[in-house]
Amino acid sequence: MQSNTASQIQEHKKLIKAEDFGIIPNTSKDMAPFFNDLIQEVSKFSNVTIKFQEGRYDFWPEHSPKREYFISNTSSEIECPSKTKTIALLLEGLENITIEGNGALFIMHGKMINFAFVNCKNIIMQNISFDYERATMSELKLEAVSTNSITASINPSSTFRIIEHQIEFYGDNWTLEKHHTIAVDPEMAAWYYSDFGPLLKSKAEKIAPYKVVFTGDFSKANYKEGQVLTVRDPIRDQVGGFIAYSKNVELKNVNMHYMHGMGIISQFSDNITFDAVNVQPRKETGRLIAAFADAFHFSGCKGQITIKNCTTNGAHDDAVNIHGTHLKIREKLAHNIVNLEFMNHQTYGFDAFFKGDTLNFTHSKSLQVYGQGIVKKVAKISDRIVQIVLMEDLPNDLKINDVVENITWTPSVTIKDNYFSGTNTRGVLLTTRRKSVIENNVFYRTGMHAILIANDASSWYEAGAVRDVTIRGNQFIECGYNQSPDSYIINIWPENHETVPNYFVHENIVIEDNLFQSFDTPILKAKSTKGILFEYNKIVVSDIFEHLKAGRPSFYFDQCTEVCLILEKFDSNNFEAMTTTKNMSNNDIIVKDSKQINPKY
Secondary structure (H helix, E strand, C coil): CCCCCHHHCCCCCEEEEHHHHCCCCCCCCECHHHHHHHHHHHCCCCCEEEECCCEEEEECHHHCCEEECCCCCCCCCCCCCCCEEEEEEEEECCEEEEEEEEEEEEEECCCCEEEEEECCEEEEEEEEEEEECCCCCEEEEEEEECCCEEEEEECCCCCEEEECCEEEEEECCEECCCCEEEEEECCCCEEEECCCHHHHCCEEEEEECCEEEEECCCCCCCCCCCCEEEEECCCCCCCCEEEECCEEEEEEEEEECCECCCCEEEECCEEEEEEEEEECCCHHHCCCCCECCCCEEEECCEEEEEEECCEEEEECCCCEEEEEECEEEEEEEECCEEEEEECCCCCCCCCCCCCCCEEEEECCCCCCEEEEEEEEEEEECCCCEEEEEECCCCCCCCCCCCEEEECCCCEEEEEECCEEEEECCCCEEECCCCCEEEECCEEECCCCCCEEECCCCCCCCEECCCCCEEEECCEEECCCCCCCCCCCCEEECCCCCCCCCCCCCEEEEEEECCEEEECCCCCEEEECEEEEEEECCEEEECCCCHHHCCCCCCEEEECCEEEEECCCCCCCCCCCCCEEEECCCHHHEEECCHHHEEEEC
C-alpha cells in the first residue's frame, strides 16, 4: 500500500548514476546537455533514484530547457512580457523519483531557475546545494562615510566596471539597470530599506581591484560606516525553484545559497515537505543575500505543507508566505456563469480552477463570505480572464467586483523548529482556513511583523480567512524594528474596509507558551477576529533599538470578540502591558488584570 508522502514509498527503485551520462563534477563544463540525456533515460522508468557524486556541477542557460510558466507573485505583463523560463534541473510528468545529491553543488551561470518539478508525483530531492557563480545581487561594504566621500569595498563576486565615472554592475548577459537597495547592519543583524541614488549621482573612482571611492553630496544620505548595501534589479523574471501541479514533494537537506527573482514557489501542488532546507549564502562567498525576494512562497496549494528544521538568513522579502488568490468578478453571463479576473499585477495566467473545486464568494470590502459553488467547467478567456461555469446557480447576493476564492486548494500547515532571520520584512505570512501550527521556531530580528495573518481583496489579493491557528513555543527576538511605532510582533490584520455586525474575518487563534523578547511594548494586534487566546507567554524587555521605543499599547484589538488575555505568567522585567480596544464592548474581551484595559469605542 502506497503512503501519501514521497519518502514512505517502499518500492524498489532503479538506480541511475549521473556519471554514466557524462555528468562529472569539477570539470567546469556545461552539464546541461548531459542532464537532458539523463532525464530522457529517467522518463523510461516509473521508480528511479538519480545519484550524483559529490562536487561542483556548472549549468549555463544556452542548453538548458526553456518553458513558458506563469508563476504567482512574480512579474506583470509590463515588467516582464515574456514568461519563458530557463531551468537547470527539470522534471516534468514524472513519478517516484529520488534525486540523491550526495553533497553536490549546482552552480548557475546567468539567470535561471535552479530546479522545477511540474506535473510530478512522489519526488524527493536531498543532500544537494544550489548557487550562482555571479549572483544577481551586488553587495558593497561602506568602509568610510562622510558628507562628500564614501569608500566602499565590493564583494569579489559582484562584478562591476566604471564607465564615465559611474559604477555599473553586470553579470552573465545582464547589466543592473534599476537599483532596489537593502542596507544591512552586520553588527546589529538588522536590515533596512535604503537608496542607491546618491551613489549613482556621485563620481566613482576605482582605487583597487575591489575598492571604489564615491565623491558627491551625501549630506542627506542615511549611510553608515560598516553597512553593506545589497542591490538588485526589482524584476522577477525567474525564480529560485518551482513546484507546480505536483503531489508529494519532499526537499531534504537542500541548501539554496542564491535564488534569483523569487525563492522556491510552490503553486497548486498537494503535500509538500521542506526538511532542513537552508536559505543562506555559502560562507566562502562573503555574501549576505541568498534570496532575491521571498524564501518560501506557497500559492494555491492543498494537502499538508510542512516546513521544519529550516533556516532562512538573507532574503530581500518574507521568509514564508502561504496564501490563496482572490479573483474579482467582472461579468455575470448567465445564472451559473461568471468571468473572473486576476487582479494582482504579478499574479495571473496560470490554471487556478478545476472541475469539482469548491469556491467561496466574498464581498470585497467586508471580506464577508456569502455563498459557495462547485466548478463544472473552466475556460481561459485570456491570461487575465477566466470563465467559470458552476453546477448550481450563482449566489443571490453576488455583486460585480466581489471576489472568488478556490477553497479546495487550501492547505493544512505545520511550521516547526525553524530559524528565521536576515530579512527587512516579515517572518511568516499565513492565510489558510485549514489547521495551522507554528511552533518551536526562532524569529530573530525580522524587520517587520514576525507573523502576519492578513487576507485581502484590494491590494495583493492574497486569500483567505483562518479558522484554526496555534502559535506555540516560539522565540520572538527583537522583531519589528522596521515598522516602529507599529511594530507589533504578531499582527492579525485582514484588509476589510467595511465591517458587518457580528461577522468576523478570522477565527480561533491560540498564542501560548512563547517568548517575546521585545525592544518596545507592541506585542499583538488584531482586527475582525473571533476567538483569540493569549496565555502562558513570557515577555522580556531588551535594551536594544532604544531609539525606537514609542510606548504603543501592548495589545490592540479592533472589532474582535471572545478575546482572552491571561497575563499573570508575565516575566515583567519592567514591562507594563496596556490593552486598547476599538469598536468593542467590555464583554468582547477578558483580561486577567482588569486595570490594564483602556477601552476606546
